[in-house]
Amino acid sequence: MSDGRLHITVNGEEKSYESGTDLVGVLRSLEIDPAISAGVAVAVNDTVIRRQAWTHCRLAPGDSVEIVTAQQGG
Amino acid sequence: MEVTKKEHSENGTVVEEKCGDFWNVGGLELKSRLLLGSSGFPNPRVMMEALAGAGTQLVTVAIRRVNLKDTSEDSLLEIISRLPVDILPNTAGCYTAKEAVLVAELAREALETNLIKLEVIGDDDTLLPDVDQLLRAAKTLVDSGFTVCAYSNDDPITCRKLADIGCAVVMPLASPIGSGMGLVNPYNLQIIREMITDTPLVVDAGIGTASDATRAMELGYDAVLINTAITKAKHPVQMAVAMRNAVLAGRSAFLAGRIPRRFYAQASSPMEGRVGS
Numbered sequence: 001m002s003d004g005r006l007h008i009t010v011n012g013e014e015k016s017y018e019s020g021t022d023l024v025g026v027l028r029s030l031e032i033d034p035a036i037s038a039g040v041a042v043a044v045n046d047t048v049i050r051r052q053a054w055t056h057c058r059l060a061p062g063d064s065v066e067i068v069t070a071q072q073g074g
Numbered sequence: 075m076e077v078t079k080k081e082h083s084e085n086g087t088v089v090e091e092k093c094g095d096f097w098n099v100g101g102l103e104l105k106s107r108l109l110l111g112s113s114g115f116p117n118p119r120v121m122m123e124a125l126a127g128a129g130t131q132l133v134t135v136a137i138r139r140v141n142l143k144d145t146s147e148d149s150l151l152e153i154i155s156r157l158p159v160d161i162l163p164n165t166a167g168c169y170t171a172k173e174a175v176l177v178a179e180l181a182r183e184a185l186e187t188n189l190i191k192l193e194v195i196g197d198d199d200t201l202l203p204d205v206d207q208l209l210r211a212a213k214t215l216v217d218s219g220f221t222v223c224a225y226s227n228d229d230p231i232t233c234r235k236l237a238d239i240g241c242a243v244v245m246p247l248a249s250p251i252g253s254g255m256g257l258v259n260p261y262n263l264q265i266i267r268e269m270i271t272d273t274p275l276v277v278d279a280g281i282g283t284a285s286d287a288t289r290a291m292e293l294g295y296d297a298v299l300i301n302t303a304i305t306k307a308k309h310p311v312q313m314a315v316a317m318r319n320a321v322l323a324g325r326s327a328f329l330a331g332r333i334p335r336r337f338y339a340q341a342s343s344p345m346e347g348r349v350g351s
Contacts, residue, residue: 011139030142039151040140041184046172048179066139068180070151072121073136073166074111074251074301 009064023049023057026065040069095325097274097296099132099189100221100242102160106131107291108321109162109276110314111301118153120310125157128314134162134191134299137181151185162223164191169204171211178215190215191245193225201251205232209239216240225278228262230269237273244273245299248290249280252302256286260293267294284313284320291324292332 006017010026017025023042024034032040034054042049043066049057059065096103110130115121125133133154154161163181168174171194178190194211196204203226215222216239223243224236236244246266249255257263258280267275277290278299290298300317307313 011142013142030140032140039149039184041137041180041182043176043180046176048176048183050183066180067142068137068177069140069149069184070135070161070163070181071138072113072115072150073138073164074113074134 006059007061008059009062011065011067017059022059023054023065026059027054027067030067032067040067042067095329099162099223099274102132102189102221104131104297106318107297107325108287108318109134109278109297109299110304111299112150112154113301114305115310116305122153122157123311124304124314125154125159127311127318128304129318131159132162133157133159134164134301135185136166137163137177137184160189161185161187162189162191163187164225165193165211166195168194168211169196169207170194171207171214174207174211175214175218178211178220179218182220188219188221189223190220191223191225192241202247203227203232205229208232209235212236212239212241223276228259228266230262230265233266233275234269237270241273243276243296244270245276245278247279248277248286251279253280254282254303255280256282257289260289263290263295264293281317284316287317287320288324288327291321292327294328297321 004019006019006021008015027034044057045064096105097107098104106129108128108130109132110125110128111134112121115124135150163185165174165177168177174192174194181190182188192211192215194204194208195201212222212224222241223245224241225245226233226236228246233244233246246263249258274296276297276299277295281287281298281300281303283303287298298321304310304313304317
């Protein structure tokens with residue numbers, strides 16, 4: 001798309017952000033505070049982004065972001 | 075004549091905890107031989123009580139996408155962290171080695187643990203493992219420093235391969251996940267135990283009731299992993315306690331050493347000195 005916005009997929013949902021939004025921006029938009037995010041992990045395009053690298057993680061159009069946590073499971 | 079009954083001594087009534095009968099998962103030393111799944115409890119309070127009632131020290135969790143619409147829901151981790159248990163994340167729902175490895179890496183990052191219960195499923199109806207993908211994922215994860223607890227079918231050869239790869243625990247199924255069918259092939263489970271003496275073994279999946287857990291432990295398994303049989307019982311907390319006792323009974327019987335089976339009777343009272351003989 002050429003509307004100047006950042007179109008990415010977050011947990012399987014199409015999302016559109018202001019151009020230049022980085023991973024921390026995406027997390028904040030979901031009310032996930034990167035500073036107190038124990039129990040959360042992130043992968044971009046099937047690669048895990050370590051917590052300490054979140055602040056440096058830029059996103060490109062078409063990126064697929066997965067944000068996961070622990071849930072009940074057997 | 076007045077008969078006074080003597081009280082049973084407490085000594086010897088419980089094999090648990092007192093005798094230093096530990097087992098370990100990749101260096102994590104455990105007293106409890108009952109692992110619990112956390113899925114399907116009616117509410118967090120029942121889960122807390124059941125985990126406590128079971129006396130478990132290791133609880134499985136799944137790794138799933140954060141709910142984007144509501145990130146305020148009660149955190150499972152917050153609930154579990156109130157109990158003296160470690161968390162064993164799983165790769166449930168993965169169908170390929172690639173998916174399972176990614177989920178394991180996400181689990182390690184999210185939960186800061188190297189423990190992973192590896193499940194690679196081959197089919198929706200049976201939820202049986204895809205052996206080829208399972209072995210590949212196990213190798214990759216062991217090489218990456220994970221403590222792999224591998225859910226396997228009850229095939230001795232596959233279990234042997236998983237142990238040889240370096241899995242910390244091999245976990246053959248008793249019967250399909252959630253089926254409650256119990257030990258459908260105890261002979262294979264026995265062969266697996268006899269073949270694999272250098273790696274802890276856990277019977278995972280298919281336990282339906284307390285006697286199933288006891289039988290698994292009587293075969294010499296190090297532990298059992300139970301989820302549905304507890305969470306879907308009419309009274310989950312009561313079943314959790316029953317399972318705890320069942321595991322203790324089975325372990326104790328295994329250590330005590332059962333008598334060999336024989337086809338014909340053998341009198342337990344002496345034959346000498348019978349009246350009229």
